[in-house]
Amino acid sequence: xxxxxxxxxxxxxxxxxxxxxxxxxxxxxxxxxxxxxxxxxxxxxxxxxxxxxxxxxxxxxxxxxxxxxxxxxxxxxxxxxxxxxxxxxxxxxxxxxxxxxxxxxxxxxxxxxxxxxxxxxxxxxxxxxxxxxxxxxxxxxxxxxxxxxxxxxxxxxxxxxxxxxxxxxxxxxxxxxxxxxxxxxxxxxxxxxxxxxxxxxxxxxxxxxxxxxxxxxxxxxxxxxxxxxxxxxxxxxxxxxxxxxxxxxxxxxxxxxxxxxxxxxxxxxxxxxxxxxxxxxxxxxxxxxxxxxx
Amino acid sequence: xxxxxxxxxxxxxxxxxxxxxxxxxxxxxxxxxxxxxxxxxxxxxxxxxxxxxxxxxxxxxxxxxxxxxxxxxxxxxxxxxxxxxxxxxxxxxxxxxxxxxxxxxxxxxxxxxxxxxxxxxxxxxxxxxxxxxxxxxxxxxxxxxxxxxxxxxxxxxxxxxxxxxxxxxxxxxxxxxxxxxxxxxxxxxxxxxxxxxxxxxxxxxxxxxxxxxxxxxxxxxxxxxxxxxxxxxxxxxxxxxxxxxxxxxxxxxxxxxxxxxxxxxxxxxxxxxxxxxxxxxxxxxxxxxxxxxxxxxxxx
Numbered sequence: 336x337x338x339x340x341x342x343x344x345x346x347x348x349x350x351x352x353x354x355x356x357x358x359x360x361x362x363x364x365x366x367x368x369x370x371x372x373x374x375x376x377x378x379x380x381x382x383x384x385x386x387x388x389x390x391x392x393x394x395x396x397x398x399x400x401x402x403x404x405x406x407x408x409x410x411x412x413x414x415x416x417x418x419x420x421x422x423x424x425x426x427x428x429x430x431x432x433x434x435x436x437x438x439x440x441x442x443x444x445x446x447x448x449x450x451x452x453x454x455x456x457x458x459x460x461x462x463x464x465x466x467x468x469x470x471x472x473x474x475x476x477x478x479x480x481x482x483x484x485x486x487x488x489x490x491x492x493x494x495x496x497x498x499x500x501x502x503x504x505x506x507x508x509x510x511x512x513x514x515x516x517x518x519x520x521x522x523x524x525x526x527x528x529x530x531x532x533x534x535x536x537x538x539x540x541x542x543x544x545x546x547x548x549x550x551x552x553x554x555x556x557x558x559x560x561x562x563x564x565x566x567x568x569x570x571x572x573x574x575x576x577x578x579x580x581x582x583x584x585x586x587x588x589x590x591x592x593x594x595x596x597x598x599x600x601x602x603x604x605x606x607x608x609x610x611x612x613x614x615x616x617x618x619x620x621x622x623x624x625x626x627x628x629x
Numbered sequence: 630x631x632x633x634x635x636x637x638x639x640x641x642x643x644x645x646x647x648x649x650x651x652x653x654x655x656x657x658x659x660x661x662x663x664x665x666x667x668x669x670x671x672x673x674x675x676x677x678x679x680x681x682x683x684x685x686x687x688x689x690x691x692x693x694x695x696x697x698x699x700x701x702x703x704x705x706x707x708x709x710x711x712x713x714x715x716x717x718x719x720x721x722x723x724x725x726x727x728x729x730x731x732x733x734x735x736x737x738x739x740x741x742x743x744x745x746x747x748x749x750x751x752x753x754x755x756x757x758x759x760x761x762x763x764x765x766x767x768x769x770x771x772x773x774x775x776x777x778x779x780x781x782x783x784x785x786x787x788x789x790x791x792x793x794x795x796x797x798x799x800x801x802x803x804x805x806x807x808x809x810x811x812x813x814x815x816x817x818x819x820x821x822x823x824x825x826x827x828x829x830x831x832x833x834x835x836x837x838x839x840x841x842x843x844x845x846x847x848x849x850x851x852x853x854x855x856x857x858x859x860x861x862x863x864x865x866x867x868x869x870x871x872x873x874x875x876x877x878x879x880x881x882x883x884x885x886x887x888x889x890x891x892x893x894x895x896x897x898x899x900x901x902x903x904x905x906x907x908x909x910x911x912x913x914x915x916x917x918x919x920x921x922x923x924x925x926x927x928x929x
Contacts, residue, residue, distance in 0.1 A: 441886025603736040
């Protein structure tokens with residue numbers, strides 16, 4: 336029972352990070368119908384920028400904002416200078432995938448040049464030292480901070496998307512770009528904001544991931560991208576509530592398979608699952624209660 | 630003259646081998662692309678070919694050529710098995726399913742230590758792959774692509790690429806055509822994997838991941854998948870370029886990334902579209918846009 340409760344805590348803290356990251360990936364798909372394979376690199380840059388900010392002595396919540404801003408800026412730049420010209424040129428959608436991967440490669444190179452190629456650790460924050468012992472369950476203050484930060488980010492995101500005119504504009508573009516133009520939505524700025532939000536979520540997720548495992552490296556984006564894609568499929572492409580549920584599900588699933596089966600099968604279970612889901616229910620596990628995109 | 634050639638080979642042999650191998654891979658991926666299948670399964674199929682052929686040559690002492698053939702057949706067989714359910718999926722879902730396949734293969738390779746050597750991989754594989762074999766395979770691949778484009782089958786494929794619903798109503802068995810192409814693509818990738826394994830002395834699970842699949846995809850797309858020699862040009866270009874940028878590892882990655890983005894942005898039809906006359910290029914582009922809109926209509 337204690338092991339079970341402990342795994343729940345661990346699973347929720349990693350799952351919340353997956354959820355934040357996957358929301359960004361799935362948002363871009365929902366709005367623009369493209370899969371941005373550079374999201375993993377945005378996450379990595381977010382972690383690196385956040386690390387620099389932490390070394391500068393900034394407190395954790397501020398570094399989170401810095402990381403989010405860094406990721407968001409990259410998102411905007413990629414849309415402005417890559418994805419938009421590509422759409423204008425009327426290229427095949429394969430071109431977008433190839434270009435986004437090339438961008439990821441470029442960013443990994445840049446990160447290596449600036450931040451070095453070694454794995455780095457975060458400066459010890461006071462939060463990782465505080466550990467509560469409830470029954471037999473160890474809960475780090477850090478884990479609580481991560482879960483709380485992730486929930487706040489998701490609520491903020493939900494608020495922007497559902498309650499503001501900006502969110503309405505984004506949802507209209509997601510519904511149909513032509514319709515959005517007809518009703519006077521400025522599609523260009525709406526897509527830029529979409530990319531900013533998605534990039535910011537990736538950057539924030541990168542910082543949280545770096546803090547949780549205390550590891551930052553230029554190559555952390557690849558495995559994160561794999562997780563993000565997995566969650567996207569679990570929840571259904573473009574399905575935001577599905578991405579949240581899928582993120583927590585993947586986090587819990589990974590932790591439990593390590594605890595009760597074998598660490599060797601942690602990844603195999605995730606991929607086996609998405610393979611199965613794609614074959615049986617390609618719209619995702621949670622398409623029942625949310626069919627609408629974005 | 631021959632002496633000069635040998636001197637060239639001895640100093641640049643590795644690069645030449647790599648080029649030929651990637652050309653083979655490029656045509657393997659091109660087969661899938663020509664049926665509108667954006668496959669990320671390349672890494673998985675290569676891994677199947679590589680690990681099985683190494684198993685047969687080192688554990689059972691099977692002749693190299695048989696082992697390579699079996700590696701290719703295994704990869705092709707796997708493609709036929711997973712292809713049946715996966716090919717029902719469209720567009721991005723197909724891509725993600727093949728990506729999941731590659732990852733599953735990687736995880737198996739990571740954990741099945743008695744055969745694959747786990748995370749460490751297999752070291753000290755005898756080097757059986759010769760340059761002439763690779764050259765022969767590459768030429769065969771180009772010829773096969775040429776023959777395919779001019780066959781009845783190839784024309785059916787072209788029709789499917791334009792509009793699969795229409796093709797089906799015209800009496801083309803779309804699923805069978807796609808499955809054949811997918812299997813053939815995996816077969817070629819499996820052979821390429823087997824050749825690569827016996828070229829490098831070493832294979833490990835990280836050799837055949839997402840990155841490998843994506844690199845393989847970028848060859849025909851950058852070269853231009855509508856031109857016969859597009860995959861060849863793309864493969865040579867993307868293999869040679871890093872060799873010229875050897876001065877810094879990081880800058881190589883940065884420049885490669887930048888260059889690929891520029892090619893995609895300014896030559897959306899691939900590098901081979903440079904060679905076509907202006908008029909042809911315009912028609913070609915219009916057709917691409919039309920196809921794009923047809924696809925969008927089909928998806929919505």
